[in-house]
Amino acid sequence: MKNIRNFSIIAHIDHGKSTLADRMIQYCGVVEDRNFKNQILDNMDIERERGITIKSQAITLPYRSRDGKDYILNLIDTPGHVDFSYEVSRSLASCEGVLLLIDAAQGVQAQTVANLYMAMEHDLEIIPVINKIDLPSADVDKVMEQIDSELGLDPYASLPCSAKEGTGVEEILEAIVHRIPPPKGDPEAELATTIFDAHYDPFRGTIIHCRVFEGTIRTGDIIRLMHDETTHRVEEVGSFLLPRQKKASLSAGDVGYIIAGIKTVSDVQIGDTITLDKRPRKEPLPGFRESKPVVFASIYPIASDDYEELAMSLEKYKLNDASFVYQKDSSIALGQGFRCGFLGLLHLEIVQERLEREYNLSIILSVPSVRYRFTLNDGEVLYIDNPAYYPDPMSIATSEEPYIRAAMMFPERYMGAVMKLCKEKRGENSALSYPSPGRIELVIEMPLADVIYDFYDGLKSITQGYGSFDYDIIDYRQSSLVLLDILVNGDRVDALSQIVYRGSARERGLRACERLKEEIPRQMFKIAIQGAVGGEIISRTTISAYRKDVTAKCYGGDITRKRKLLEKQKKGKKRMKMVGSVAIPQSAFIAILKSDNT
Amino acid sequence: MIPGIYVHIPFCLSKCAYCDFYSVTSTKKIPHFIESILKEMEMYRGIFNRFDTLYLGGGTPSLLDSAQLAEIIDGIRKCFPLSSDTEITIEVNPGDLNRKAAESLFETGINRISIGVQSFDEHILSFLGRRHSSIDAISAIEDVQNAGFGNIGLDLIYGVPGQDLESWMNTLRKALSFRPEHLSCYQLTLEPSTPLGRKYKAGEIDPPDEDLLYEFFIKTSELLEASGYTHYEVSNFARDPEFMSRHNRKYWDHTPYLGLGPAAHSFSGNRRWWNHRCVDRYIEEVNKKMPPIEKSEILTLKQLRLEALYLGLRTKMGINLQDFSERYSFDLLDKKNVVLGRLREEGLITILDNHIYPTRRGLAISDSLSLI
Ligand SMILES: Nc1nc2c(ncn2[C@@H]2O[C@H](COP(=O)(O)OP(=O)(O)OP(=O)(O)O)[C@@H](O)[C@H]2O)c(=O)[nH]1
Ligand code: SF4
Ligand SMILES: [Mg+2]
Numbered sequence: 027m028k029n030i031r032n033f034s035i036i037a038h039i040d041h042g043k044s045t046l047a048d049r050m051i052q053y054c055g056v057v058e059d060r061n062f063k064n065q066i067l068d069n070m071d072i073e074r075e076r077g078i079t080i081k082s083q084a085i086t087l088p089y090r091s092r093d094g095k096d097y098i099l100n101l102i103d104t105p106g107h108v109d110f111s112y113e114v115s116r117s118l119a120s121c122e123g124v125l126l127l128i129d130a131a132q133g134v135q136a137q138t139v140a141n142l143y144m145a146m147e148h149d150l151e152i153i154p155v156i157n158k159i160d161l162p163s164a165d166v167d168k169v170m171e172q173i174d175s176e177l178g179l180d181p182y183a184s185l186p187c188s189a190k191e192g193t194g195v196e197e198i199l200e201a202i203v204h205r206i207p208p209p210k211g212d213p214e215a216e217l218a219t220t221i222f223d224a225h226y227d228p229f230r231g232t233i234i235h236c237r238v239f240e241g242t243i244r245t246g247d248i249i250r251l252m253h254d255e256t257t258h259r260v261e262e263v264g265s266f267l268l269p270r271q272k273k274a275s276l277s278a279g280d281v282g283y284i285i286a287g288i289k290t291v292s293d294v295q296i297g298d299t300i301t302l303d304k305r306p307r308k309e310p311l312p313g314f315r316e317s318k319p320v321v322f323a324s325i326y327p328i329a330s331d332d333y334e335e336l337a338m339s340l341e342k343y344k345l346n347d348a349s350f351v352y353q354k355d356s357s358i359a360l361g362q363g364f365r366c367g368f369l370g371l372l373h374l375e376i377v378q379e380r381l382e383r384e385y386n387l388s389i390i391l392s393v394p395s396v397r398y399r400f401t402l403n404d405g406e407v408l409y410i411d412n413p414a415y416y417p418d419p420m421s422i423a424t425s426e427e428p429y430i431r432a433a434m435m436f437p438e439r440y441m442g443a444v445m446k447l448c449k450e451k452r453g454e455n456s457a458l459s460y461p462s463p464g465r466i467e468l469v470i471e472m473p474l475a476d477v478i479y480d481f482y483d484g485l486k487s488i489t490q491g492y493g494s495f496d497y498d499i500i501d502y503r504q505s506s507l508v509l510l511d512i513l514v515n516g517d518r519v520d521a522l523s524q525i526v527y528r529g530s531a532r533e534r535g536l537r538a539c540e541r542l543k544e545e546i547p548r549q550m551f552k553i554a555i556q557g558a559v560g561g562e563i564i565s566r567t568t569i570s571a572y573r574k575d576v577t578a579k580c581y582g583g584d585i586t587r588k589r590k591l592l593e594k595q596k597k598g599k600k601r602m603k604m605v606g607s608v609a610i611p612q613s614a615f616i617a618i619l620k621s622d623n624t
Numbered sequence: 625m626i627p628g629i630y631v632h633i634p635f636c637l638s639k640c641a642y643c644d645f646y647s648v649t650s651t652k653k654i655p656h657f658i659e660s661i662l663k664e665m666e667m668y669r670g671i672f673n674r675f676d677t678l679y680l681g682g683g684t685p686s687l688l689d690s691a692q693l694a695e696i697i698d699g700i701r702k703c704f705p706l707s708s709d710t711e712i713t714i715e716v717n718p719g720d721l722n723r724k725a726a727e728s729l730f731e732t733g734i735n736r737i738s739i740g741v742q743s744f745d746e747h748i749l750s751f752l753g754r755r756h757s758s759i760d761a762i763s764a765i766e767d768v769q770n771a772g773f774g775n776i777g778l779d780l781i782y783g784v785p786g787q788d789l790e791s792w793m794n795t796l797r798k799a800l801s802f803r804p805e806h807l808s809c810y811q812l813t814l815e816p817s818t819p820l821g822r823k824y825k826a827g828e829i830d831p832p833d834e835d836l837l838y839e840f841f842i843k844t845s846e847l848l849e850a851s852g853y854t855h856y857e858v859s860n861f862a863r864d865p866e867f868m869s870r871h872n873r874k875y876w877d878h879t880p881y882l883g884l885g886p887a888a889h890s891f892s893g894n895r896r897w898w899n900h901r902c903v904d905r906y907i908e909e910v911n912k913k914m915p916p917i918e919k920s921e922i923l924t925l926k927q928l929r930l931e932a933l934y935l936g937l938r939t940k941m942g943i944n945l946q947d948f949s950e951r952y953s954f955d956l957l958d959k960k961n962v963v964l965g966r967l968r969e970e971g972l973i974t975i976l977d978n979h980i981y982p983t984r985r986g987l988a989i990s991d992s993l994s995l996i
Contacts, residue, residue, distance in 0.1 A: 549992075550992050551966060551967070572989065573835065574835075574838040574989065575834075575992050578811040578812070579810050584889050585935070586889070588934070589931050589934075592930060592934055592994060593927075593930065596930070596995050
């Protein structure tokens with residue numbers, strides 16, 4: 027046990043976690059150079075294309091240190107985006123230490139701070155790493171100052187590196203060996219294993235990623251998942267070498283995987299504790315929380331014939347993404363579909379893209395919404411995340427919406443612009459601090475609904491990329507809400523309805539009309555678009571019809587060529603949803619929320 | 625539903641700037657080509673019962689002299705049964721005709737003539753790269769009229785970059801002054817593979833915008849209908865129903881047709897096939913006794929349906945709903961109820977006696993109509 031080191035790499039988005047992991051993997055020689063590809067742990071297409079990590083990844087690295095001893099390093103690369111912060115916290119719960127990466131050019135950012143707190147809560151050894159020192163704009167001295175003043179860590183304990191060029195990697199590996207304590211725990215005790223992740227393998231079912239704290243788990247054991255009390259027989263355990271390597275057992279201190287005939291990843295809960303059925307532990311390990319969706323939207327197939335296929339695809343998709351939840355739903359305008367819950371907008375976009383790409387589906391997402399709380403006159407409390415179920419306004423006693431506490435960091439010169447943006451988003455109870463000269467940390471409470479869209483993009487653009495942002499959901503607050511409907515040629519399109527703050531209704535109605543005008547292509551007849559609240563029209567616009575599109579000649583019997591063109595156009599049209607007689611493109615449903623500055 | 629024959633004569637003296645029909649500018653191969661046509665038709669002997677149209681298109685069929693044309697027509701008569709009233713059409717280029725040539729054309733049995741006038745405006749003609757002048761066109765029309773042809777069509781082009789409505793209306797009025805039996809008014813299409821298409825892509829020329837094209841289209845239709853012509857297809861007008869092109873209508877309603885010559889298309893049942901788009905290759909294959917077919921496709925019911933819809937909606941005859949549902953197993957009225965209702969409200973179609981007819985404004989967007 028004394029030569030095992032368990033650690034995560036944490037950082038603000040894009041500070042280079044996955045790239046550093048690449049270098050460490052190469053340094054330890056687990057992948058032959060010719061098989062190496064960048065961001066090797068980001069193994070989904072979508073991760074590689076977007077250059078972001080969506081799912082934590084664990085890998086075991088054998089390392090011979092300068093003192094000549096051999097070590098087993100269990101590395102967990104974590105996603106940087108806030109949507110996945112629960113996952114990060116579970117990864118941290120499995121470690122004794124972290125590498126806290128800071129981009130030498132960007133310095134400390136909001137999630138650097140959030141991640142630091144998280145690591146401190148878990149009592150982890152923190153090794154600050156200043157990455158990207160190769161950049162011409164790198165300012166190592168300044169980052170060292172920030173490490174001191176903003177993070178309260180010893181700047182001289184930090185290590186410089188360039189993950190891109192591979193400089194400083196050996197020093198980091200040495201620091202891991204010498205500064206991060208080895209795991210503790212009794213291999214003979216009752217089994218206590220925490221699940222920090224799970225993924226789905228089409229041949230083996232769910233593969234649990236875990237960290238053993240106490241006891242030993244062997245092939246053939248009957249394990250018990252403490253949260254829902256289910257039991258399973260262990261088929262295989264092993265460690266995350268490349269490729270995975272089977273072992274006879276995992277013991278206290280080990281990070282590894284368990285295969286136990288569990289069908290879907292939803293049958294296991296991230297953060298749950300595994301123990302042995304015949305010699306169970308009394309209490310689960312602390313820190314478990316069910317992952318809760320915060321953004322909701324309905325998914326419909328573009329062609330209603332594809333409903334069954336969508337249902338099947340969602341079922342399959344769900345095997346691999348436990349934080350995605352869904353149930354049946356139907357819309358008057360869009361037909362049969364599913365109401366889905368997501369961790370945030372990035373998560374939503376990822377699900378949409380993966381469904382389209384991996385399952386070859388054409389789908390429409392309704393306008394995303396948060397979950398509102400209504401108390402009716404008779405005392406009944408309703409949680410509503412779907413505008414279709416907006417209660418009769420006459421029956422509502424109070425309405426409330428979820429609020430977040432946002433933490434932002436940015437240079438002082440953007441203070442005015444950021445405050446203005448926050449005010450527009452109904453920010454309140456702001457608190458300012460100056461973690462170091464010229465830098466501001468702003469903590470402010472805002473309604474989640476106003477933040478899920480555009481806020482981050484808006485912040486980035488007004489701070490010219492220097493602003494960063496992190497948030498936690500805090501509570502529900504009373505708010506005056508109305509239902510904003512969109513009428514297309516006089517027909518209400520329920521999937522375009524939104525629940526909005528009364529004070530913003532008019533502006534949101536105007537914006538929706540404008541966006542739809544941009545998104546809906548001209549058609550054979552004029553299209554009238556209106557925004558309405560409680561039957562009153564508050565905004566309107568029209569899209570004129572086109573008048574001439576016919577090709578002159580279908581000559582010489584070459585009908586095929588023309589048909590092929592039309593088939594292509596028809597396919598394009600298939601990507602749009604017919605609402606009455608109007609074809610609405612997929613993009614319209616999300617665009618409706620976007621404001622001008624993005 | 626009697627089939628028709630098309631013969632593609634792929635020779636032109638020079639290439640017009642907008643043209644993407646298949647043709648070559650060397651006439652050396654004409655004798656070989658004629659031999660090959662005669663051989664190719666033999667391959668289809670006995671397959672079709674009877675034909676009632678023969679269309680000699682191109683290219684420039686008028687580059688062949690009457691003896692050569694007669695050789696082809698006689699070959700066809702020997703090979704296939706033709707109805708006694710067969711419509712035999714030839715496309716001619718104004719510059720290639722004189723009184724004598726017109727008379728000998730008439731003697732070959734050709735009874736319909738389509739003249740590629742395109743415009744009476746010299747600027748437009750030269751922009752289009754035509755090798756004839758408007759004077760040539762006028763004398764060609766007079767020559768064929770005097771030679772005894774009773775069914776003459778003029779082909780015209782509008783929507784040319786730089787062309788205004790007035791220039792076009794002048795051309796139209798000039799054309800009307802000859803009281804031709806048939807008029808084709810094509811909006812210029814800038815095909816990417818042509819010199820004009822490339823100029824367009826490079827931003828060197830600026831075609832009229834959609835509103836102006838719509839004006840051209842509607843004004844053309846109004847003027848010609850007021851002059852007694854029937855606007856029976858997007859680009860076609862007939863002085864009397866008997867002058868509607870019998871041959872072209874076969875393309876529009878899935879009547880079988882046999883295409884001979886390079887790049888010619890054929891259709892029968894649910895199969896369409898086309899020949900190599902290369903005279904040399906065509907001649908070579910025929911000499912090897914191989915059908916010179918480049919490719920064929922079997923159309924699915926869905927494809928046939930789409931074709932029927934867009935071809936039908938291009939014509940005044942519209943779509944016979946009963947017939948459509950029998951041939952293509954699709955009840956339009958039932959399945960497209962909402963959209964058809966809307967189109968009718970907007971005055972783009974009429975629905976009458978179990979037919980859908982495009983209105984004049986409907987014809988202007990008939991491509992989209994077919995995508996409902
Ligand atoms: N110049 C330079 N660029 C780097 C260095 N390390 C990473 N990058 C670049 O920074 C970008 C982000 O790197 P990633 O490794 O994907 O960052 P990440 O922290 O894993 O990002 P998320 O997983 O999305 O949070 C990529 O374009 C890298 O090539 C470095 O040392 N120097
Ligand atoms: S004469 Fe006709 S076929 Fe020949 S190039 Fe001109 S337009 Fe094309
Ligand atoms: Mg990453």
